[in-house]
Amino acid sequence: MICFTRVxxxxxxxxxxxxxxxxxxxxxxxxxxxxxxxxxxxTKMMRMALPQGYELEVSTAKEALQSLKKDxxxxxxxxxxxxxxxxxxxxxxxxxxxxxxxxxxxEEGKKEYxxxxxxxxxxxxxxxxxxxxxxxxxxxxxxxxxxxxxxA
Numbered sequence: 001m002i003c004f005t006r007v008x009x010x011x012x013x014x015x016x017x018x019x020x021x022x023x024x025x026x027x028x029x030x031x032x033x034x035x036x037x038x039x040x041x042x043t044k045m046m047r048m049a050l051p052q053g054y055e056l057e058v059s060t061a062k063e064a065l066q067s068l069k070k071d072x073x074x075x076x077x078x079x080x081x082x083x084x085x086x087x088x089x090x091x092x093x094x095x096x097x098x099x100x101x102x103x104x105x106x107e108e109g110k111k112e113y114x115x116x117x118x119x120x121x122x123x124x125x126x127x128x129x130x131x132x133x134x135x136x137x138x139x140x141x142x143x144x145x146x147x148x149x150x151x152a
Contacts, residue, residue, distance in 0.1 A: 061088030
């Protein structure tokens with residue numbers, strides 16, 4: 001069962017480890033990252049950054065459905081690298097009710113919407129299409145931060 005969904009291009013880092021994991025208390029962290037699935041070093045670094053007691057799986061968006069079905073009884077924190085991969089998850093009819101945006105990479109042509117969160121027209125189109133499927137979005141760096149809604 002998905003207990004939390006977050007888009008954060010930094011994947012496993014200080015905010016996730018120090019703030020979100022203790023707040024959410026998942027059993028497993030499912031990282032959705034094409035790049036990380038192709039880099040054993042990146043996967044090893046994430047495993048080292050993750051405290052003991054949390055299971056880690058690194059997957060592509062296409063493989064995520066199998067992992068979630070296999071672990072239906074576990075509380076799973078889904079950590080997604082970017083909005084394109086989030087869209088791939090949603091297209092598999094994976095139940096995503098609420099998505100937290102923590103950080104997105106700056107790239108030329110993207111506008112800053114909040115500290116560390118950048119969107120271009122394509123990103124906003126993805127958010128808008130997913131909002132039409134009753135998925136809500138918010139920008140929130142930490143559990144204690146004020147939540148900003150996104151209306152694409």
